[in-house]
Amino acid sequence: MEGQEELFPQEAEACAPCLLAEVAVAVPVLHHLSYAVPEHLTGKVVPGVRVRVPIGSRRVTGFVVTVATKIPEGALKPLHDVLEERPFLTPATLALGLWVARYYGAPPGEALSALVPAAIRHGRRQKMDVLVELVDAAAAKTLREQHADAASWQSRSRVLRALLEAGDGLRLQEVLRIANVTVSPINTLERADVVRRRRVPALADPLANLRACPTQAPTLTGDQSAALDALLPRLDARKFSASLLHGVTGSGKTEVYLQLLERTLAAGRTAILLVPEIALTPQTLERILGRVPDVAVLHSNLSEGDRAEQWQRLFDGRVKVAVGPRSALFAPLRNVGLIILDEEHETTFKQQQSPRYHARDAALERGRIENALVLLGTATPSMETEGLIARGSIDRLQLPNRVGGGVLPAVGIVDMRYEKPVGPGGMFSRILLHEMDEALSDGGQIMLFLNRRGFSTTVLCRQCGWQAACDQCSIQLTHYRRSDRLLCHYCGRERAAPQQCPDCKSPHVRYSGFGTEKVAEATRGLFPGRCVERMDGETLSKRGAPERIYRELKDGKIDILVGTQALAKGLDIPNVTLVGVISADTALLIPDFRSSERTFQLMCQVAGRCGRGSQKGQVIIQTFCPEHPSIQAAARHDHASFATFELAQRREHSYPPTGHLVRVVAESPNDEAAAKVLAATRADAQSWPEIQDGRVQVLGPAPCPIPQLKGQHRRHLLFIGPDADTVTALLPRLPRRSGKGLKVLIDRDPVAVM
Ligand code: ADP
Ligand code: ZN
Ligand code: ZN
Numbered sequence: 001m002e003g004q005e006e007l008f009p010q011e012a013e014a015c016a017p018c019l020l021a022e023v024a025v026a027v028p029v030l031h032h033l034s035y036a037v038p039e040h041l042t043g044k045v046v047p048g049v050r051v052r053v054p055i056g057s058r059r060v061t062g063f064v065v066t067v068a069t070k071i072p073e074g075a076l077k078p079l080h081d082v083l084e085e086r087p088f089l090t091p092a093t094l095a096l097g098l099w100v101a102r103y104y105g106a107p108p109g110e111a112l113s114a115l116v117p118a119a120i121r122h123g124r125r126q127k128m129d130v131l132v133e134l135v136d137a138a139a140a141k142t143l144r145e146q147h148a149d150a151a152s153w154q155s156r157s158r159v160l161r162a163l164l165e166a167g168d169g170l171r172l173q174e175v176l177r178i179a180n181v182t183v184s185p186i187n188t189l190e191r192a193d194v195v196r197r198r199r200v201p202a203l204a205d206p207l208a209n210l211r212a213c214p215t216q217a218p219t220l221t222g223d224q225s226a227a228l229d230a231l232l233p234r235l236d237a238r239k240f241s242a243s244l245l246h247g248v249t250g251s252g253k254t255e256v257y258l259q260l261l262e263r264t265l266a267a268g269r270t271a272i273l274l275v276p277e278i279a280l281t282p283q284t285l286e287r288i289l290g291r292v293p294d295v296a297v298l299h300s301n302l303s304e305g306d307r308a309e310q311w312q313r314l315f316d317g318r319v320k321v322a323v324g325p326r327s328a329l330f331a332p333l334r335n336v337g338l339i340i341l342d343e344e345h346e347t348t349f350k351q352q353q354s355p356r357y358h359a360r361d362a363a364l365e366r367g368r369i370e371n372a373l374v375l376l377g378t379a380t381p382s383m384e385t386e387g388l389i390a391r392g393s394i395d396r397l398q399l400p401n402r403v404g405g406g407v408l409p410a411v412g413i414v415d416m417r418y419e420k421p422v423g424p425g426g427m428f429s430r431i432l433l434h435e436m437d438e439a440l441s442d443g444g445q446i447m448l449f450l451n452r453r454g455f456s457t458t459v460l461c462r463q464c465g466w467q468a469a470c471d472q473c474s475i476q477l478t479h480y481r482r483s484d485r486l487l488c489h490y491c492g493r494e495r496a497a498p499q500q501c502p503d504c505k506s507p508h509v510r511y512s513g514f515g516t517e518k519v520a521e522a523t524r525g526l527f528p529g530r531c532v533e534r535m536d537g538e539t540l541s542k543r544g545a546p547e548r549i550y551r552e553l554k555d556g557k558i559d560i561l562v563g564t565q566a567l568a569k570g571l572d573i574p575n576v577t578l579v580g581v582i583s584a585d586t587a588l589l590i591p592d593f594r595s596s597e598r599t600f601q602l603m604c605q606v607a608g609r610c611g612r613g614s615q616k617g618q619v620i621i622q623t624f625c626p627e628h629p630s631i632q633a634a635a636r637h638d639h640a641s642f643a644t645f646e647l648a649q650r651r652e653h654s655y656p657p658t659g660h661l662v663r664v665v666a667e668s669p670n671d672e673a674a675a676k677v678l679a680a681t682r683a684d685a686q687s688w689p690e691i692q693d694g695r696v697q698v699l700g701p702a703p704c705p706i707p708q709l710k711g712q713h714r715r716h717l718l719f720i721g722p723d724a725d726t727v728t729a730l731l732p733r734l735p736r737r738s739g740k741g742l743k744v745l746i747d748r749d750p751v752a753v754m
Helices: 091-104 108-113 137-146 151-166 172-179 184-191 222-237 253-266 282-289 304-315 326-330 359-370 383-390 430-441 516-526 545-554 595-607 629-635 639-652 671-685 724-733
Strands: 018-025 033-036 050-055 058-070 128-134 195-201 241-247 270-274 295-297 321-324 336-342 373-378 395-399 410-415 445-449 458-461 478-480 485-487 494-496 509-512 532-535 560-563 576-581 618-623 660-668 697-709 712-721 743-748
Touching: 018 050, 018 108, 033 050, 058 091, 058 108, 091 108, 091 326, 091 359, 091 724, 091 743, 128 151, 128 172, 128 304, 137 151, 151 172, 151 184, 151 494, 172 184, 184 195, 222 241, 222 253, 222 373, 222 395, 241 253, 241 359, 241 383, 253 270, 253 282, 253 336, 253 373, 270 326, 270 359, 282 295, 295 304, 321 326, 326 359, 336 359, 359 373, 383 639, 410 430, 410 629, 430 445, 430 576, 430 618, 516 532, 516 560, 532 545, 576 595, 595 618, 595 629, 595 639, 618 629, 629 639, 660 671, 660 697, 660 724, 671 697, 671 712, 712 724, 724 743
Parallel strands: 241 373, 241 395, 270 321, 270 336, 295 321, 336 373, 410 618, 445 560, 445 576, 532 560, 576 618
Antiparallel strands: 018 033, 018 058, 050 058, 128 195, 458 509, 478 485, 485 494, 660 712, 660 743, 697 712
């Protein structure tokens, strides 16, 4: 890397034995830098504290990693000053952050600063938010229409859409999330006087004021008691151990978590409960708060000020339990006795930007560091966890039955190859319609699942064959009927739906295929007088929508809920007696080695949504691949046989959990630049001993399955190693570059290779 040399402090000064601090600086290098500790800072420079250090002529912040008395080999520059009295990182979070950096090949300075909220690092504690609003809504609307098809306006246009739909301004974080943009288009629009920013008091954290009536523990079921009998002694032993709580949906896993949490707190220790963001609903939190009142909830929609406040409460020891998505694993708690990862199979536990850690592996590491019990919970264990069990690293505790004897729903598979389906695009089999009729007339509620958003999924000219595709990504555009626009699901780019073919001007443009919007519309047509609602990325982006849908479903206002995987997760409605899977094939067709696993998990989760009350539930799965092992096993609720099948497949190709993957992705507007850097790495790798002796295999370089994304050409190179250590040793040799023309990213243990 250019300028590498100047990162090493030079400059000769004193050479006597001195205190020497190793510092992980906030620059992209993989090693620590050494500095002398000036006398007046002795005692303040301790591991985990932030310091300011010189690099060349710059001053940079960094975290102190170690302090030792040494005779330095060369002369050392002194560090400048210490930024806080009490280190933000505890010995455990420091060790964990360094492990993350090493294991995932991330610069340690970057990995460590990701552990402390920005507002804490910058000393911003005030509870203010930035509100973004339109200066003149009518003018903004016109402007947006004028530039609808201009490539350079895509992100600005999304910002305007979000603001126009919101009506009266949005908080900056909301704009960034809803419009899926960086701040740059907002800045541009502000300079052009289209939007303005205003500081406003932060919105109250919607989860902060939950009512939590204290509740009593129920009498445990036999299975729950057996699981706790196994776990409590391990918790008390204060030694690292890890278990999987493998329990079907509704088997009472959460009750086991609650009892473990209570025991941990009673023993004077602290705990972390990780859940997928999507599960952080008022419903789940109220349940936790009813039993464990002093909890810090760290969800991603917190304002900066609220995040800082929650973090501070943990840091000060005022609360002893952190609940949140993956980043809550780094909570500044001391004396952690218990770490729970619920829904451990969820891929959202993997962070998709540097440091690209997986919270499951990092949780196991924190458990080792803290001598804690780590409990992974799920109905459908990941193949990685199955691999850990097979190797004897963790054990499995089972909750095979639903609490209260509720039975798992009967699952029927409908072979769509032999169906004469009804509805647009043939979305309903006759059997499904019949069962829907029955369920409704028995007073039940229905969920229809399809993992595809929008109205039509293919827009095609019947005259010349033109297809509406994104010019920035290799994907077809999806038509949304309500807004009559075409949207790219990869980059969010959108344009007006064409009245005629843009190539041959033929008016015969055909809209076909279906997503949830069309399913909902067709359902309304087939069941007039019934209340049909939709729950997908589009409808959920409105503020308060998840809570409203949940409430209306629970109150029986909604008869039929159509949704994507948002619906598959966590909705616990006793009166849902039928779940229809419109198509089980959407995930199966994805060319990723995890597509079978995804499909199996999704089918099991969807099935778990029904029959949660006293009535028996039923599931109908429509598919064109009825023999597929994922679908067959899901229909029998048979995880064991699916795991056996899938692990054999993985072993055959040395995919995880057998092999360990590192994926190197090169992205560039210029395909040749991406190809070149990977070809060079590949050539270089030929001389590595691990490659020469065959321990490590290389696949590629090849174009990624999604070869173009947001205008970037994408190629990748895959290394498959036999064990974790071998793979760790490769990481420092891989190219890392990020500039305008080329970005190389390294993804260890990727959850997808698209
Ligand atoms: P899971 O987390 O495995 O999906 P839950 O913990 O949500 O299962 O339990 C399902 C339902 O059963 C919940 O409504 C819960 O309150 C209830 N429940 C759990 N354990 C018991 C028990 N021992 N006795 C009575 N009800 C229980
Ligand atoms: Zn045409
Ligand atoms: Zn696109």
